[in-house]
Every structure is written in C-alpha cells, then in structure tokens.
Amino acid sequence: MAAYNGAAYIEHQLRSILEELHTGDEVVVVDDASRDETVAIVERIDDPRVRLIRQQANRGYVRTFESAILAANGEILLLADQDDEWIQGRRALLVAAAQEGGVAASNLVLLGSDKPLRSPLTGRPWILRASRSGHRVRNELRMLAGDMPYFGCAMALRRDMVARVAPFPDFLTESHDLWIATVGNRGGFMRHVEAPTIRRRVHDSNASTPRPRGLIHVLKSRWMLMKAYVEAGRRVR
Structure with missing residues (x-):
C-alpha cells in the first residue's frame, strides 16, 4: 500500500485487508511523507502483520508503490490503495489467478x-x-484507447514478476498499474478475474480520477504507454 494523507479512510481499508489475510501474511504500508495523521493511525493498529515504512521526502504515488513492491516479502503481492474496501474472498481469488499466470487483475465495484x-x-x-x-x-490497444479497466488496487503479482516490473522505468510518472498490466499482457502472464474484489471509494483526492483530462495530458500518457510496451518487450524476453 502506498499511503499519503490518508487519515480519513486508511484505518477502514486496513481493517478490511486484515480480515482477509492469513497469519503469515503482511501488509507493507509505505507512507509518502504524509502531513496528516496517517502514520499515527497506522501505528495504532495493533496487528503484527502491519509493517510501516516511512519515506522522509514525498516521492509521489508511482515511486511509493515501487518501494512497497520491492519491500514486500510475500510469494504473491496484492496491491492496495489507502481508501478502498476489500471484498470477502479477494485474497483467494487473486492468489489463485496470480499463481497461475503471474499477473492478475480483477473487476471492482463502487x-x-x-x-x-x-x-x-x-x-x-x-x-x-x-x-x-x-x-x-487487443488488451494493449484498448489500454492505448483508454478503455481497459486495469486498476492497481485490483491487481496482484507473483514473486517472479517483481524482477520484470521493478524497478519501474524512469519515464513512468503515472499509471503504475498500466505498466504492470503491459508487462503482464506483453509476456502472456495476465489473468482476468471476473468477480469484483474491491469496493472503490471515489472522492476528490483519488490519485486516479474519472474526470476528463486535457488533450496534451492524454497524448503524453499515450506516448508513455507506447514506451512502456517497448520496455516491457525487453523485460519479458
């Protein structure tokens, strides 16, 4: 989990995660130099499975997710945002799909x-x-068109995929989830899970937003995805 100024919802999210996890699992929370009570709230959760890593400088959500992925010890890594709610059965569904393919992505609901x-x-x-x-x-073309519902909060990775997705490319300034999905699709590792595994909370502070973006921003993001496709090809050979 990448956390930043998440005091409003992070405890609710962590409680929903911990209800799903097993005894030997862990939750790696990397705090991106929050200026609110996020760190204090995480520290108050009395569960040995929660591991908090504090970044002294704000690096943005992309690099913070990268840090969380690299710090995790598990055989299967499930990505989580700080403000959603896990649906019962999420762990089992994503673990099974990621074990089979390498990268898993599920549906989500509001x-x-x-x-x-x-x-x-x-x-x-x-x-x-x-x-x-x-x-x-086809999946890649739909991503380029902006019509493929890959969300990091609904994704999972098998341990051997970490070396393919991380470190993230230097040019990646947004959409870590689409980078992971590009690696998954380019290498034939992707597995779609039709059942929703996340209830997504939509609010003004979401890192990803459904609001339309300007043409220049859209073109820059599409160029970045094309570079990601080329880079993914190098990593999955």
Missing part, C-alpha cells in the same frame, strides 16, 4: 452501490472478461 464503473468511452459497464485474458494485443 463503494456504496456495488455497481461497476462505466467506460469513459462507451458508457457501458467497465468489466474485465476472463476469456480475454490472453488477448494480448
């Missing part, structure tokens, strides 16, 4: 309604299909 997100392009429910896990080129 906290409060349990409805799926809607595609920003089509307006239809934004859903991953298990039968399309192996559609490597």
